[in-house]
Amino acid sequence: MRYFALSGRPVSEITIDAAVNEELTAADLRIHPDTLRHQADVAEKDGNAQLADNFRRAAELASVDDGDLLSIYEALRPRRSTRAQLEAIASRLDSANAPSCAALVREAAEVYSRRGLLRPDRGGHGTEGSAGSDVASSGAPPVERA
Amino acid sequence: MSDRNDDPVLGRIAGLDRQRVNLDGFSQEDHDLGLVAFASIHDPEPSIELDDAGRIVEMDGVPASRFDIVDAYIAAHGIDTSVALEADRLSDLEFARLAVDPATPRAHVVRLARGATPAKLARVVARLRPVELQMAIAKMRARRTPSVQAHVTNMLDDPLLLAADAATAVALGFRELETTVPVLGDAPSNALALLVGSQVGAPGALTQCSIEEALELELGLRGLTTYAETVSLYGTEQVFVDGDDTPWSKAFLSSAYASRGLKMRVTSGGGAEVLMGAAEGKSICYLESRCVALARAIGAQGVQNGGIDSASVTGSVPDGMRELLAENLLVMLRDLESCSGNDALVSESDMRRTAHTVPLFLAGSDFLFSGFGSIVRYDNMFGPSNFNGEDLDDYLVLQRDWGVDGGLRPVSETLLREVRERAAKATQAVYRELELADFDDSRVTEVVLAEGSKDLSPLDPTVVLEASDAIRDRGLGILDVVRALDRAGYRVEADRVLAMGREHVTGDYLQTAAIFDEKMNVLSKITDPNDYQGPGTGYEVSPARRLEMATVRQQRSREQLLAAQATHAGHVRLVELGDAAQGVDPREVCVGISPAFATKLWVATSGLPVGEVLRQILAGLEEEGCTGRVVRVRSTIDLGMIGLVAARLSGSGVGVGVQAKGTALIHRRDLAPLACLELYSMAPFVTREMYRALGRNAGRHAKGLRPVPVRNPYTEEAIEARYHAGTVAMVAIERDECVPDAKPTDLEVAT
Numbered sequence: 001m002r003y004f005a006l007s008g009r010p011v012s013e014i015t016i017d018a019a020v021n022e023e024l025t026a027a028d029l030r031i032h033p034d035t036l037r038h039q040a041d042v043a044e045k046d047g048n049a050q051l052a053d054n055f056r057r058a059a060e061l062a063s064v065d066d067g068d069l070l071s072i073y074e075a076l077r078p079r080r081s082t083r084a085q086l087e088a089i090a091s092r093l094d095s096a097n098a099p100s101c102a103a104l105v106r107e108a109a110e111v112y113s114r115r116g117l118l119r120p121d122r123g124g125h126g127t128e129g130s131a132g133s134d135v136a137s138s139g140a141p142p143v144e145r146a
Numbered sequence: 147m148s149d150r151n152d153d154p155v156l157g158r159i160a161g162l163d164r165q166r167v168n169l170d171g172f173s174q175e176d177h178d179l180g181l182v183a184f185a186s187i188h189d190p191e192p193s194i195e196l197d198d199a200g201r202i203v204e205m206d207g208v209p210a211s212r213f214d215i216v217d218a219y220i221a222a223h224g225i226d227t228s229v230a231l232e233a234d235r236l237s238d239l240e241f242a243r244l245a246v247d248p249a250t251p252r253a254h255v256v257r258l259a260r261g262a263t264p265a266k267l268a269r270v271v272a273r274l275r276p277v278e279l280q281m282a283i284a285k286m287r288a289r290r291t292p293s294v295q296a297h298v299t300n301m302l303d304d305p306l307l308l309a310a311d312a313a314t315a316v317a318l319g320f321r322e323l324e325t326t327v328p329v330l331g332d333a334p335s336n337a338l339a340l341l342v343g344s345q346v347g348a349p350g351a352l353t354q355c356s357i358e359e360a361l362e363l364e365l366g367l368r369g370l371t372t373y374a375e376t377v378s379l380y381g382t383e384q385v386f387v388d389g390d391d392t393p394w395s396k397a398f399l400s401s402a403y404a405s406r407g408l409k410m411r412v413t414s415g416g417g418a419e420v421l422m423g424a425a426e427g428k429s430i431c432y433l434e435s436r437c438v439a440l441a442r443a444i445g446a447q448g449v450q451n452g453g454i455d456s457a458s459v460t461g462s463v464p465d466g467m468r469e470l471l472a473e474n475l476l477v478m479l480r481d482l483e484s485c486s487g488n489d490a491l492v493s494e495s496d497m498r499r500t501a502h503t504v505p506l507f508l509a510g511s512d513f514l515f516s517g518f519g520s521i522v523r524y525d526n527m528f529g530p531s532n533f534n535g536e537d538l539d540d541y542l543v544l545q546r547d548w549g550v551d552g553g554l555r556p557v558s559e560t561l562l563r564e565v566r567e568r569a570a571k572a573t574q575a576v577y578r579e580l581e582l583a584d585f586d587d588s589r590v591t592e593v594v595l596a597e598g599s600k601d602l603s604p605l606d607p608t609v610v611l612e613a614s615d616a617i618r619d620r621g622l623g624i625l626d627v628v629r630a631l632d633r634a635g636y637r638v639e640a641d642r643v644l645a646m647g648r649e650h651v652t653g654d655y656l657q658t659a660a661i662f663d664e665k666m667n668v669l670s671k672i673t674d675p676n677d678y679q680g681p682g683t684g685y686e687v688s689p690a691r692r693l694e695m696a697t698v699r700q701q702r703s704r705e706q707l708l709a710a711q712a713t714h715a716g717h718v719r720l721v722e723l724g725d726a727a728q729g730v731d732p733r734e735v736c737v738g739i740s741p742a743f744a745t746k747l748w749v750a751t752s753g754l755p756v757g758e759v760l761r762q763i764l765a766g767l768e769e770e771g772c773t774g775r776v777v778r779v780r781s782t783i784d785l786g787m788i789g790l791v792a793a794r795l796s797g798s799g800v801g802v803g804v805q806a807k808g809t810a811l812i813h814r815r816d817l818a819p820l821a822c823l824e825l826y827s828m829a830p831f832v833t834r835e836m837y838r839a840l841g842r843n844a845g846r847h848a849k850g851l852r853p854v855p856v857r858n859p860y861t862e863e864a865i866e867a868r869y870h871a872g873t874v875a876m877v878a879i880e881r882d883e884c885v886p887d888a889k890p891t892d893l894e895v896a897t
Contacts, residue, residue, distance in 0.1 A: 003652045014648045016641045019628045026623060029369055029647040031407035039653045046672060047256065048481060048658065050223060054397070054445025055656065058404030066367045069402045070360055076395035078387045101401065108394035111218045115383065117392060 001038055006030035006062060033059040053100065060098035072101075076108055078117045083109050085119070167495035173462040180425025180433070183460065183469035184272040188427035192266035194230045202227065206265040214383040216436050219393035220264065224443025229261030238266070242273035245282040245479065248680035252285055259479040267479060268435035271472040279471050280509035285678045286478035288448075288659040288671040290685045292510045294553035295485060296320035296520035298340060299527035300599040303332040303610045305577060306570040306585055307593045307602065309343030313569035315520040316344060316351045317561055318538065319554040321661045322373065324517055326356040328527050332610045333357045334617035335582070337370040341627060342576055343569040345642035347561075350662030352409065352646075352655075356528070359391070359399060366408045369624030370617075372646050373409035375450050375485065375516070379440050380414070381433030384424035397444035407650030409660060411448035411485055412441045416473055417456030430460050434473050442480040447658045449477040450516040453487020453502065453532060461492045467502050474511060483659035483671070485516035491530040499532050508550055510685065512659045522598040535598075545695045551687050556698045566594045575634030576627060582613035707875040714748035718757025719896040726777045726890040729797030733772045735848050737763055738779045738792030738890070740805040741883035747876055750808030751829040751869055754837075760895065762834050763802055763810070766841020772798070772848050774841070776895060779803075780888035783880040786820045789813030791890055798848035802840065807876045808832055812844045823847055824855050830869050831859040 003011040007027035018024050040055035061069060075081045075089055086109040093102035112118045162168065177186045190207035197203045202221040203210050213221060233241070236258065244250045244258070259267060274282060296315040300307050312323050325340045327333050337355040344351040355365055356376040365371050377399055380386045386393070396412070403410035414437035416430035425433060434451060441449045452473035460466040470487060477484040486506055493499040507514055518541075519531035526534060533541055538554070545552040570593045577583045592602050616622070624647045631640035645666060649655055655662065660670035667673070678684030687695070720739075729736065737760065744756050764774040777795055779788040789803025793813040800823075804810040808829035811822040826832050826840060839856045846853035 005651045011648060011651050014644070014651065016628070016632065016637070016644055019625055019640075019644050020632045022629075024625055026369075026625065029624060029650055031405070031651050031653050035407075035651070035653050036404065039656055042657060042672060046658070047253070047260075048442075048447075049226075050442055050445040051447055051658065052445075053223070054400050055404055057398075057401035057445075061401055061405035064405070066364070069367075069405070070363065073360065073363070073395060073399050073402060076392065076398050077390055078392055078395075101398070104394060104397060107222065108392065111213075111215055111394070112392070115215055115218075117215070117387065 001035075003035050004032050006032050031062060033062040036062060057098075057100050057104065060093070060096075060101050064096065064098070072105075076105065078112075079119050082119050082121050083113055084121075086112070165495070167493065167498055169494040170498070171458075171462050175463055178427050180420045180428055180430065181459075181463050182429045183463050183465040184268075184429055184431045184472075186427055186429035186432065189268070189429050189432045190265050192234065192263050192269060194225070194234050194263050196227055196230065200227045202230075206263050215386060215392050216381065216383060216440055219397070220436070220439045220443050222443075224439050225263065226260035229257060230263075231261070233258045233261035233266060234263070238269040238273055241266075241270045242278070245270065245286065245475075246274065246278045248281070248285060248678070251679070252676065255286065255479065256481045259481070262479075264435040264439045265432060267439070267476060268429070268432040271435075271475050271479075272431060274472065274475070276468055276471065276505055279468070279475055280505055282475050283471075283478060283506065283509040283511065284684065285676070286475060287511050287676050288478065288481065288483050289512045289661075289669060290674045290676045290678075291669050292551055292553050292685065293321045293513050293661050294319065294515050294518055295322035295324060295513045296515075297517040297526055297528055297531055298323045298325050298343075298520055299327075299336075300521060300525040301328060301527070302599045302602065302605045302607075303327055303329060303336055304593070304599060304602060304605050305335055305339035305583070305610065305613070306573050306589060307596065307599055308336060308339040309346070309569040309573035310566040310593050311521050312340050312343030312351075312353070313346040313565040314557075314562060316347050317557045317565050318520065320351065320518070320520060321553070322352045322354070322513065323520075324354050324356055324375070326527050329607070329611070330357060330361070332614050333361060334365060334370065334614040335610050337365045338576070338617060338622075338627060339573050341370055341372075341624070341643060341646075342573045342631065342639065345639050345646070346569040346572060347565040348664040349642040349645060350664060350666050352661065363399065363402060366403060367406050368622070369647050369650065370627075371408070372649070373411075374403055375411045375413055377410060377412045377446070378414070379412050379437045380418055381428070381436040382419050382424050382426050384426075385419050385422045388422060388424070393440055393444060400444050400446055404656055407653050407656065409655055410446065411450055411483060412444075412446045413450045413454060414438065414441065415451040415454030415456060415487065416469060417459030421456045421459050430463070430466075431469050431472060435476055438473075438476045438480050438482070441477070442482060446482065447656065447660075448483025448485055448512070450485040450489070451477060451487060452484075452506075453489050453492065454516065455490050455529070457487065457490045457492050461502070467492075470502065471505055474506060481658070481671075483512045485513040486511040488515040488532045489517040489528070491532050503532055504544075507544065507552055508548060510550070514552055524600065525598045539698070539700070542695070542698050546698055549687060549692065549695075551685065551691060551695070555694050558699070563594060570594055572631060572634070572636045572639055575636065576630045577613065579630035579633050580616075580622060580626060582616050583609050702871065704875045704878065707872045708879070711746070711748050714755045717748060717755050718744050718760065720744050720776065720778070720893040721896050722778070723892040723894055726795050726892045729775065729795055731773060731797040733848060734775055734797035735767050735772050735800050735802060735844050736775045736777050736792035736796040737802040737804065738777050738788040739893075740783055740785070740788055740880050741778070741780045741885070742876075742880045743778070743804070743806040746879050746883055747806035750806065750832075751872065751876075752808050752832055754808065754834065756806055758834065759804060759808060759810075759837050762837035763804065763841040763844075764895075766838040766843075767845045768841075769838075770842050770845025770849065772845035776893040777890045778893055779890050780883065780885045781890075782886075783877065783884050784819070785809055785811055786813070786822060789822055790815070790817070790819050793817075795890060796848070800844055800848040802844050806880065807873055810837070810840055812840065812847060814847065826856065826858065828858045828861070828865070830865055831861065
């Protein structure tokens with residue numbers, strides 16, 4: 001398959017001369033959703049449906065802003081979001097043509113609700129900042145891993 | 147560890163107490179705490195129940211309504227329900243046999259494992275003995291070609307040293323390089339330096355900077371790293387939440403990495419849950435099986451486990467080391483890339499830590515180490531790895547010993563100097579071009595020569611912090627690095643760094659177990675699948691690779707081993723007088739010398755010139771009022787025979803035999819060839835004084851006295867390992883000079 005960057009530039013034009021002559025931008029080094037869907041097909045054919053699903057979710061996220069990515073990740077961490085906030089994210093993902101990511105967020109909301117991992121709706125304690133924005137507040141993992 | 151306080155400690159116990167293995171901690175099994183390797187009494191029975199729609203309504207004894215977050219995610223995404231009942235029906239033992247049997251295709255086992263619950267797979271691997279685990283690993287790992295990951299860090303976060311050590315790691319053959327920080331704020335600088343250094347010498351090594359999840363992702367988004375693995379999974383809900391994540395946040399994070407064309411694997415590894423006091427009484431293997439099932443469920447392509455930071459917890463319980471190896475197999479059974487631990491130092495004992503690594507090393511893995519400390523121990527900011535910079539030669543020799551491809555290769559000092567210098571200079575140039583920091587040339591020199599950061603002059607810590615802030619504030623990314631390298635004249639490296647960026651676009655290296663070879667070919671489960679099916683199949687060490695592994699720095703040819711001989715050639719001259727006559731003087735002692743003694747061989751193993759050996763023996767005889775007569779015995783190289791021939795020629799009936807390598811004995815004409823009077827077998831340690839004493843004792847034997855035998859020096863060292871290579875070369879020369887029919891000849895020592 002012929003690969004194109006997110007910008008539409010063919011991969012054959014990602015050259016050192018183009019880089020040096022300031023012709024390339026960050027979007028020229030970003031993967032295109034079609035490429036991720038192709039990789040999903042390869043993984044599926046190889047017998048790994050879950051890896052394929054991951055690549056399909058990634059295809060939906062390929063043109064999402066870095067900041068939005070980080071804030072959705074943050075919102076999915078334990079007790080960061082109310083059910084309504086997660087639903088709002090899912091709706092946004094739906095309208096951004098990211099249905100499998102939306103489904104992932106809705107499924108999380110379901111399980112978080114049952115397991116007490118949602119942020120309390122009113123007068124929440126033990127949480128800070130608004131869901132999905134306070135990227136910097138993330139805690140360190142309990143066990144350092146190398 | 148004496149068992150009674152009032153008695154004096156037994157020497158035998160005190161001696162063992164001093165062994166380093168006794169610095170390690172060993173825990174009694176405790177099922178309630180989860181301090182059990184394979185089978186806790188609290189582990190569930192494997193089970194799976196589906197409803198009419200094919201949804202999982204019970205898994206491993208837990209109904210769907212009581213699924214915790216780990217169960218819930220695995221049940222929703224991680225089990226192929228079309229084979230779940232088949233896998234459930236198969237007995238643990240049958241399943242285990244299929245995993246081991248070379249005739250059963252890998253794909254068949256992988257298909258069954260897709261339907262296996264965590265409890266099921268945990269029980270399957272528990273059935274395997276160590277050698278069976280190795281067999282299963284040889285078959286089940288994803289990629290055919292083995293590889294290794296390196297840790298590249300230092301105490302100062304010195305960018306030039308990071309780059310030089312990255313280039314060193316690449317020269318050694320590491321294909322993934324992982325760094326981290328002692329100071330979190332330094333991360334962007336470390337990632338950048340590692341990226342530059344990683345592309346010096348050869349293209350394609352993948353790099354990562356292991357830090358807090360969100361910042362790690364940010365560095366990846368800028369293209370300053372090319373993969374990530376610090377996406378931690380845990381086997382219980384409590385520890386997962388303590389880690390401030392859930393399976394859904396991790397699944398999203400996995401997709402976020404893939405959405406930027408970044409390779410990603412997760413990290414788990416048994417023992418973490420026990421260490422956090424939240425193992426729920428479950429065995430280490432069962433909890434790890436949950437982690438691995440979850441890794442598959444969230445769509446990660448690989449897992450780092452089996453010897454990560456909590457490995458020593460696992461190592462402290464019975465069967466712990468076997469459990470760590472089984473963790474790697476769990477990953478392979480789930481058809482994922484195994485980055486197989488050997489990461490944390492598991493023991494204070496060299497023997498024990500090596501025994502942890504060797505079984506996997508022999509079996510092979512996608513990554514034999516998820517962090518071989520390529521730098522010296524003190525510079526490893528992850529904490530020491532199970533193998534470190536100090537162990538590189540041991541590792542290279544282990545490869546050579548077993549003919550096993552451990553992914554590394556010997557490097558000449560010339561090449562090492564070259565790549566270290568180029569990496570340090572390229573990084574110096576990039577930091578200058580991007581106005582991040584200005585390191586002077588003398589620091590480059592220090593870095594090139596340094597063993598580690600303790601050899602460097604102090605570094606103002608704010609320099610790295612300020613460079614890091616600048617990288618973040620100005621949003622510098624991979625293209626800025628490419629342009630800076632090019633402007634500074636490092637076109638080759640600029641091209642290689644850009645090539646890594648291009649790979650983010652094509653995404654072929656997102657597939658399972660992908661690395662780049664040094665020609666930028668992707669080797670993955672797709673392009674280089676493991677096809678082991680028994681002897682003669684699977685990965686084979688090519689003749690070229692075998693030669694590369696064989697050619698360690700310390701290897702010497704016969705010519706090199708004999709080079710010292712030439713430096714002493716001719717220092718003594720022995721003049722042939724003709725066939726040796728039968729002696730009659732009762733005070734005469736013949737000294738028989740070997741065929742190459744002072745003809746082709748001139749230095750004994752001890753370093754003494756052979757002329758000096760002879761001089762001391764003759765002087766010792768003289769001290770006893772005896773006459774020494776030197777005879778050459780060319781008909782044999784056997785020292786017993788040489789000594790016996792000399793004894794039979796002696797007027798006294800006592801003779802001395804000595805080989806060029808320095809081994810010597812005293813013989814008597816009526817004894818059997820191998821039954822001598824005194825043997826000086828420790829040639830490397832026989833001194834001038836001992837040869838003199840040998841001569842004296844031979845004289846006393848000649849006079850019918852019974853002298854006190856000279857004691858062979860004793861050493862605990864592996865002198866055979868140290869000297870045998872050289873001995874073989876010397877013995878071959880003796881053999882060449884041997885003439886079976888030759889009669890002994892009298893010699894005169896020319897002065």
